[in-house]
Amino acid sequence: xxxxxxxxxxxxxxxxxxxxVAREPPYRYFSCSQRQxxxxxxxxxxxxxxxxxTTTHFGFETIAEALKEQRVGAVFSSVAxxxxxxNDFMSLGIHRLWKDHFVRTLNPGRNPLTSPxxxxxxxxxxxxxAGGTGDIAFRMLDHASTLNHDAHxxxxxxxxxxxxxxxxxxxxxNTPYARSPRLAFIEANAEALDAIPxxxxxxxxxAFGIRNFTHKDVALREAFRVLKPGGxxxxxxxxxxNNALFDAMYQRWSFGAIPLIGQLVAxxxxxxxxxxxxxxxxxxxxxxSGMIRDAGFLVPGKGYEDLTNGIAAIHKGVKPVxxxx
Amino acid sequence: MAPARLATSLPRTLRAATIRPxxxxxxxxxxxxxxxxxxxxxxxxxxxxSSAYAHVPNHGFTIDTLxxxxxxxxxxxxxxxxxxxxxxxxxxxxxxTQRLALHSNVQFPDEAEAGKxxxxxxxxxxxxxxxxxxxxxxxxxxxxxxxxxxxxxYVPASFTELARLADEIWFLSGDQSVDSSWYTKxxxxxxxxxxxxxxxxxxxxxxxxxxxxxxxxRLQDLTRVGGFMGGLSEWLNxxxxxxxxxxxxxxxxx
Numbered sequence: 001x002x003x004x005x006x007x008x009x010x011x012x013x014x015x016x017x018x019x020x021v022a023r024e025p026p027y028r029y030f031s032c033s034q035r036q037x038x039x040x041x042x043x044x045x046x047x048x049x050x051x052x053x054t055t056t057h058f059g060f061e062t063i064a065e066a067l068k069e070q071r072v073g074a075v076f077s078s079v080a081x082x083x084x085x086x087n088d089f090m091s092l093g094i095h096r097l098w099k100d101h102f103v104r105t106l107n108p109g110r111n112p113l114t115s116p117x118x119x120x121x122x123x124x125x126x127x128x129x130a131g132g133t134g135d136i137a138f139r140m141l142d143h144a145s146t147l148n149h150d151a152h153x154x155x156x157x158x159x160x161x162x163x164x165x166x167x168x169x170x171x172x173x174n175t176p177y178a179r180s181p182r183l184a185f186i187e188a189n190a191e192a193l194d195a196i197p198x199x200x201x202x203x204x205x206x207a208f209g210i211r212n213f214t215h216k217d218v219a220l221r222e223a224f225r226v227l228k229p230g231g232x233x234x235x236x237x238x239x240x241x242n243n244a245l246f247d248a249m250y251q252r253w254s255f256g257a258i259p260l261i262g263q264l265v266a267x268x269x270x271x272x273x274x275x276x277x278x279x280x281x282x283x284x285x286x287x288x289s290g291m292i293r294d295a296g297f298l299v300p301g302k303g304y305e306d307l308t309n310g311i312a313a314i315h316k317g318v319k320p321v322x323x324x325x
Numbered sequence: 326m327a328p329a330r331l332a333t334s335l336p337r338t339l340r341a342a343t344i345r346p347x348x349x350x351x352x353x354x355x356x357x358x359x360x361x362x363x364x365x366x367x368x369x370x371x372x373x374x375s376s377a378y379a380h381v382p383n384h385g386f387t388i389d390t391l392x393x394x395x396x397x398x399x400x401x402x403x404x405x406x407x408x409x410x411x412x413x414x415x416x417x418x419x420x421x422t423q424r425l426a427l428h429s430n431v432q433f434p435d436e437a438e439a440g441k442x443x444x445x446x447x448x449x450x451x452x453x454x455x456x457x458x459x460x461x462x463x464x465x466x467x468x469x470x471x472x473x474x475x476x477x478x479y480v481p482a483s484f485t486e487l488a489r490l491a492d493e494i495w496f497l498s499g500d501q502s503v504d505s506s507w508y509t510k511x512x513x514x515x516x517x518x519x520x521x522x523x524x525x526x527x528x529x530x531x532x533x534x535x536x537x538x539x540x541x542x543r544l545q546d547l548t549r550v551g552g553f554m555g556g557l558s559e560w561l562n563x564x565x566x567x568x569x570x571x572x573x574x575x576x577x578x579x
Contacts (some may be wrong), residue, residue, distance in 0.1 A: 107388065110402055114389040124403060202403045230400035232407075298369050301409035318407045320369060321399050 056214055059277030068214045069189075073161055075271045076132075076212075080163040082266040083133055089261045090272075098307050099135055099207060102236045102314055105305075108203060109144030109153045123152030124202040127226065129190045129219075130209025131157045132164025134183075136236075138175050140205075141182060154181065156196075158188040191218045196226045207236040211282040220295035229321040233297055237288070238279040239306070239313035246309050254279065285313050292317040356496055365421050370407055372398040374418040381419075385466040386412050386473060413479050416470045420486045423459040424493050431455045431497065448498035450544055453518055456490065457525055457536060467526050491515040517543045 056065045063071065079086060087095045108124055123144070128137045137155040144153040159165050165185050177183040188195055190206070190213060204223045213219045223233045241247040254276040262272025283291070289303030297317025305314045366374065377394020384390040391405045391412065400407075408414040431452050433443055460467055474483040491511040502510065520543060525536045569579055 106403070106406060108403075111389070114384075115392060115396075115402070202401055228401060230395070230404040232403045234406070298367070298407060300370075300407045305409070316406050316409075318369070318400075318404055321404075 057281050059274045059281065065214055069160070071274075072212045075274050076161045077163040078268050079262075079266060079271050080132070080161070080167045083164070083167065084135075086262065086266055086272070089265055090258050094308060094311075095208075098236060098312050099139060101307065102205075102207065102234070103136065103139040103143050105314065106140075106203065106205070106232070106234055107143070107148070108140045109148030109150035111148040111150060113149065123150050123154060125200060126153065126155045126203045126205065127193075127196065127201045128155055128157045129204065129206040129223075130159055130212070131205070131207060132159035132161055132168045134168035134171050134175075136205055136207045137168075137183060138172070138177070141175075141177050152182075154183065156184045156186060158186050158190070158193070158196075160187065160189050162187055191215055191222055193222050193226055198225055199228045201226045202228060202231050204231065204233045205235070208238065210235055210237055211278050216288075217291060217295065220291060220297075224296050224319060227319045229319055231319050233292065233315075233317040233319070235288075235292075235315040236312060237315065238282060239288075239304075239310050240284040242306065242310045250311060251280075285310065285315070288313075288315055296320070362425075365425065366418065369400075370414070373400055373404065373407065374415060377415055378418060381415070381463050381466055386416055386469045388412060391415060410479070410482075413473055413476075413482070416473060417482065417486065419463065419470070420490070423456060424486070424490050426459065427452060427456055427493060427497060430459070445498050445500055446544070446548070449494055449500075449514065450540070452494045452497055453514070453521070454537060454540060456494070456518070457521055457540070458533070460522065460525065461533070464525060467522070471523070471526070487515050487519060491518065494518075513547055517547065 054065055055062050056068050057063075058068055058071050076083075091098075108126060110123055126137075126140055128140070131137050134157055137157045140155050141153065144150040157165070157168055159168070165187060169185055172178045172183060172185075175183075186195055190209070204227055210216055210219065220233070227233065241250050258276050259269050259273045262275075263269040266272070282288070285304045285306065289299055292303065292315055293299055295317070296319070298320050299315075299317050303315060303317075307313060364371065373391070373395045375394075376397035377391045379397075380390045380393045384393065388405065388411060391408065392402045395402060395404045405411070410417070433448060433451075463470070473479065488511060491514040494514060495510055500510065517540070521536060521540045524539045525533060528536045528539075530536075572579055
């Protein structure tokens with residue numbers, strides 16, 4: 001029994017790795033150089049990067065920038081169906097508390113009972129980036145409708161990955177918003193949100209997504225572009241644990257247990273190995289808050305709020321009003 | 326490799342520290358006569374809070390007040406996220422601006438003109454009363470604020486602000502003590518001020534004369550208790566020394 005189970009797991013693992021290998025396009029110099037010529041070079045590369053400026057990190061690996069998008073896409077395509085249960089296993093359910101807290105602090109929705117009725121716009125226009133499975137979007141709409149009695153706030157869920165969006169559409173059928181104009185799904189790259197006009201969004205959220213972006217600074221500037229003056233950029237992301245002892249335990253858990261859980265539950269060890277590595281590579285709270293400030297945002301207070309001792313953190317930035325930006 | 330990285334990262338951190346000094350954060354913890362204090366809040370927060378403050382008498386210390394203030398200042402409802410502590414930031418705004426306003430609101434007559442010197446006690450009374458009167462516009466909403474300030478998350482910040490107020494009052498009244506009475510003065514004034522503030526929320530008398538009376542009584546208690554404590558410590562000091570001297574005269578090796 002035990003041995004057969006191990007064999008099955010092993011086979012799943014082998015198959016999944018084969019599948020992933022098959023999905024990756026062959027490495028061709030011509031295609032790479034073409035992609036690099038098309039994509040504008042990321043600005044503000046420090047000189048120490050030197051000749052390696054066209055590579056980026058994929059977990060602990062260093063790969064060509066042009067490949068990162070595809071590799072991340074492959075990871076999330078392979079985890080899309082088991083995304084929710086895996087999050088529960090990995091975070092022991094705590095990710096739900098983080099997401100609830102994230103939405104509660106943002107307090108989305110315009111209460112018609114307390115706000116002046118004169119205003120031209122009703123409700124908020126929320127853009128949820130990398131929110132394919134709709135986790136944040138449904139919470140936003142629930143909060144707006146039930147707590148703020150707001151029937152107009154709408155959420156646009158944007159994700160680069162069609163598999164995650166399909167998962168979100170499927171889950172939306174179980175909510176009251178499935179066929180309402182308040183919820184929309186679009187496939188878009190956060191670094192080039194061509195479908196979203198300038199100064200049109202009240203609230204830009206990205207939960208557990210920005211660490212997978214190839215150019216975080218480009219994405220931040222794109223967020224700055226689409227937000228209305230006074231609009232808020234809010235990001236929920238894994239971060240750095242403050243306490244050394246707790247950090248040691250956390251590193252044990254994330255590098256020991258999470259890939260194993262991924263292998264057992266989702267049959268895909270490598271994707272979860274990437275997840276924990278990308279968490280470890282993400283900049284610390286203060287650094288990322290500095291990046292938000294560099295993109296032109298005002299940050300509230302120190303700029304971030306730690307959750308569960310810094311395992312995750314909420315970062316916020318407000319687009320300034322009336323400074324000719 | 327390592328020294329090279331250090332060399333490149335060091336100037337960057339230095340530059341980051343010098344280019345964006347966040348002037349409003351550089352609050353001095355002492356009273357400087359030579360440098361003006363920077364404004365207590367950054368400009369965007371200040372704009373939202375000051376417009377929101379005008380709505381407090383009607384809407385109280387609530388998130389709705391903040392949203393109305395943000396709209397008045399040209400921001401959006403969502404911009405209230407700029408204030409990480411929400412409504413407490415509005416309360417804090419009231420506390421900080423009123424504390425800093427004391428300096429310009431209360432002017433003592435020049436000693437030479439007035440002929441008679443105004444004592445430190447009288448100055449403390451005048452300043453404390455002026456600070457209590459600054460609560461008048463929002464006093465019918467002040468219990469909401471006290472309830473929020475008493476939430477465990479905000480208790481440390483509230484006490485810090487109370488301590489700063491007591492310190493400000495003693496400083497403006499010209500107190501220059503450097504002994505342990507520095508602490509007792511601030512502690513007792515904090516207690517008296519907060520008691521008077523709570524009393525004031527229930528005060529229905531015209532022009533808050535009862536609050537004034539309450540404050541006078543508490544300050545009187547303080548001088549009485551202070552005098553008693555002074556006498557007690559003098560007596561203890563004298564008796565202790567005498568006892569030791571008597572024992573020494575009897576040959577005890579102390």
